[in-house]
Amino acid sequence: MIDSRLITLRVFARCGTVGATAELTGYSPSAVSAQLRELQRALGMQLLTKDGRGVRLTATGRHLVAGSDSLVAAWESLRAAALEAGDQVQSHLGLGGFSTAAARLLAPLAATLRSTRPLLEVQVLEANPSRCFDLLVAERIDLAVIVAMQSDTHVEDDPRFEQTALLDDPLDVIVPSDHRLASRETVTLEELASEPWITEAAGSTYHSLFTAAFTAVGVTPRIAHEAVEWETQIAFVGAGLGVGLLPRLAPLHSAENVVRLRITGKGSPARRIVAAVRKGSITSPLIQESLGILQVNANRIVTARPEDDL
Amino acid sequence: MIDSRLITLRVFARCGTVGATAELTGYSPSAVSAQLRELQRALGMQLLTKDGRGVRLTATGRHLVAGSDSLVAAWESLRAAALEAGDQVQSHLGLGGFSTAAARLLAPLAATLRSTRPLLEVQVLEANPSRCFDLLVAERIDLAVIVAMQSDTHVEDDPRFEQTALLDDPLDVIVPSDHRLASRETVTLEELASEPWITEAAGSTYHSLFTAAFTAVGVTPRIAHEAVEWETQIAFVGAGLGVGLLPRLAPLHSAENVVRLRITGKGSPARRIVAAVRKGSITSPLIQESLGILQVNANRIVTARPEDDL
DNA sequence: GTAACGGTGCACAATTAGTGCATGATCGAT
DNA sequence: ATCGATCATGCACTAATTGTGCACCGTTAC
Known part of the structure; x- marks a missing residue:
């Protein structure tokens, strides 16, 4: 308007x-x-x-x-x-989110909304967190799912947005299926201290999470290889080049020779995933409903047993 | 916007x-x-x-x-x-006001603005006070000059408008030029107590003003005739049918056989004329400037000596 | 100097928004 | 009841707005 x-x-x-x-x-x-x-x-x-x-x-x-x-x-x-x-809802809803969020959270949300509200037009845009905020301002989307702290600026006190925490997406360890720990259900970071690690390039948000996790348990990991996409990292692990950390939300797809293990112990790292909306719109019925659905799906994914992982 | x-x-x-x-x-x-x-x-x-x-x-x-x-x-x-x-002003300004205000206040204002700001588009609409508020809401005009209390609803606490007093427009007496008091400069209402009065129909705002003025001095006037337009009232007075009250702003035009007299004494009645704008716009530079010009002109008209009246 | 970048003017196209008239629905009066 | 008045709305047509693609120009970097 x-x-x-x-x-x-x-x-x-x-x-x-x-x-x-x-x-x-x-x-x-x-x-x-x-x-x-x-x-x-x-x-x-x-x-x-x-x-x-x-x-x-x-x-x-x-x-x-x-x-x-x-x-x-x-x-x-x-x-x-x-x-x-x-007691009405708007006729259009734009959703935005980074890759894994778009796939694991937004796609199910869109599907649910399409079935419960057939005459609602839902549009999903995959975009990195920074771009999500741009799209919110541009009113291309109404709700964004992002990784906290991953946009350059401080968003908490930005007068344009409001955020609600969705879930803490825990990082799992992925190891080759012939790894000595591959049959375990859970591992600790200490047990993996001497492994060759595959991570993203220094400076990325993921890398900070990575080092923070090991700092918490007082271990310095050996970084053997670097990958940008999860797919690449998974392929490296599958090829036996080392082990890596993979967010629970990131699907393992059909990687036959890679196993996902839960991390236990005080170092268990996670990335916080939040939903952001334009300020003032948080009370909108459709936004509230969407947030609720996201919460349910997010919890289901995080608490799923390992064998349910894709 | x-x-x-x-x-x-x-x-x-x-x-x-x-x-x-x-x-x-x-x-x-x-x-x-x-x-x-x-x-x-x-x-x-x-x-x-x-x-x-x-x-x-x-x-x-x-x-x-x-x-x-x-x-x-x-x-x-x-x-x-x-x-x-x-340090800029908008490119368009809409002004609205009731008949006499439009003629005596808005027309000079528009003329001044047109000369001082040649590329500003000024539009003047004559409209009664109630309609002026409608036009403000409709954004057809940006500033309205109205008689206070003359719109049905309470405007003081309306969240849509802001008002500033422009002037108290005093009521003068008009008498036929062959009237016994016609050569006087000022009169009191008491002196005119027994005259046949010409006024507007009971129920009108002007009528309330009329009776309030006489109540203040403890006199009950005899209402002989009723007229709606000032022009009609002036014609009645000119025809010797009685005397009447005329706002200082209302021009006498070329009425040859009618004389305007100032009223002195405690009963001197006036109608309050205010400028109204949409809430929030009062600080706009152009509105401020316009209000200033209106104030100056209003004061000049009210304090003018009788012989300067048209 | 030359290529790349960033913005803007212009002809044209597509979409939007407004008009005038006809139609339908409701209310009040004879 | 019927008729006319009042209000809103649909429709065909038209006017205005808005957007596109391309060419062009100034600026910057190599």
């Missing part, structure tokens, strides 16, 4: 270039350019200045964008209250 | 019928109907129900409209702040 051109300006304020704004909002660059020009004309304000080969917000523009946070939140809140009062 | 269809809904909430909404907003009835239908579709809410031959807001609709007050106010406030911060 807030003018779409103002939303576009807000996205621009986040990403700084017309091109990126176009990509995020789904418009063409010239459309974004025209929207911003038209917005300035309609408001009688100069919001942008040329800056090198790009454009930059003026002081007025920054003011407007900063103030629009509460406006957008107020609208979300109002919409949620009206929907709740009328 | 708030979606125009929501504005339309707000106007509908005020006046209750699609036709009246169309008239106020400047659309055709079918356009209003289509807008409201589209709004419901976009929000996924049922806002209206059939009610006899008309339509009526649902509970959801009332909720939405009530909550939208603060949303609109927040936007006005934000726009004002951004304009102020950027």
Whole structure:
């Protein structure tokens, strides 16, 4: 209900270039350019200045964008209250989440919603956490599932978003099926201290989790190989190159020669997965229902017995 | 920046019928109907129900409209702040006021603004006070000049508007030029106690003012004739049918045989004229400037010597 | 200097939004 | 009951808005 051109300006304020704004909002660059020009004309304000080969917000523009946070939140809140009062839900819901979340949490959610509310249009977008926040601002999605702390900025106190914890996704150990511990159900990190480890490159969020886990038990692991995708890591492990940590949410698929083991002991690491929505929309009935479904599914996945893992 | 269809809904909430909404907003009835239908579709809410031959807001609709007050106010406030911060003004200004105010206050204001800010589009609408509030809600005008207390509802605590007093418009006495007191500069109401009075019909705001003035001095006037328009009243007085009270703002035009006299004494009546704007917009630079100009002009008119009157 | 990047103007296309009239439904009056 | 008045809405048509794709221009980096 807030003018779409103002939303576009807000996205621009986040990403700084017309091109990126176009990509995020789904418009063409010239459309974004025209929207911003038209917005300035309609408001009688100069919001942008040329800056090198790009454009930059003026002081007025920054003011407007900063103030629009509460406006957008107020609208979300109002919409949620009206929907709740009328016992109705919106007709469209956009969901966003990073790869494993999209696959294991959002896909089931979308399926459930599609069956319980046939005339609701659900759209799922896979996107990394940072992009999820962009998409929330751009109003392309209404709910995002992300890994806490994985976006650059502090989100907790951002006036644009609200978060609720969904689950702590524990990291399991994956070992080759012919590994000496492969028949165990649970292991401790200490038992694996001398193994060659496969992890992501230093600097990634996953890597921090990795080292934090070993620091907790006072062990320094030997990092043998690096992989970016879970699939790659699993393949490395399957090839006997070493062992690795895999979030419970990440499916093992049909990897025949790899076994997943639960970690016990005080070092048991986990990544916190949270749902984020635009501020004010948390009370929306459909958001509440979706969060509930996510919680149930998340708990089911985390507490599943090992043999149920894919 | 708030979606125009929501504005339309707000106007509908005020006046209750699609036709009246169309008239106020400047659309055709079918356009209003289509807008409201589209709004419901976009929000996924049922806002209206059939009610006899008309339509009526649902509970959801009332909720939405009530909550939208603060949303609109927040936007006005934000726009004002951004304009102020950027030392800029909007490109369009709509002014509304009742007949005499429009002629004596708004016309000069519009003229001043047109000369000082050539690229500002100014539009003036003559409308009675109640309609002025409708037009404010419909965003057809941004500033209204009205007679206080003359709209049915309590406006002081309405969350949609803010008011500032402009002037107390004193009532003068008009008498035929061959009247025994015609050469006087000032008179008291007591001196005119026995005159045949011309006033508006009982029940009108002007009539209440009229009786209040005489009550203050303990005199009961004899009401001989009734007129609705000032012009009519002036003509009656000119024809020697009696005397009347005329606001200082109301011009005497070229009435040759009528004289305007100031009233002295404790009974000197006045009507309070205030400017009203949408809540939040009071800090807008252009509104502030306009209010200043209105104040200056208003004071000049009220303090003008009698011979300067038209 | 040249290639890449980022933004904008323009012709054209697609979508949206508004008008005027006709229709239907309801209410009040004769 | 019937007729006319009042209100809303659907429909065909039209006007306006909005978006796209491409070309072009200024800026930056190599």
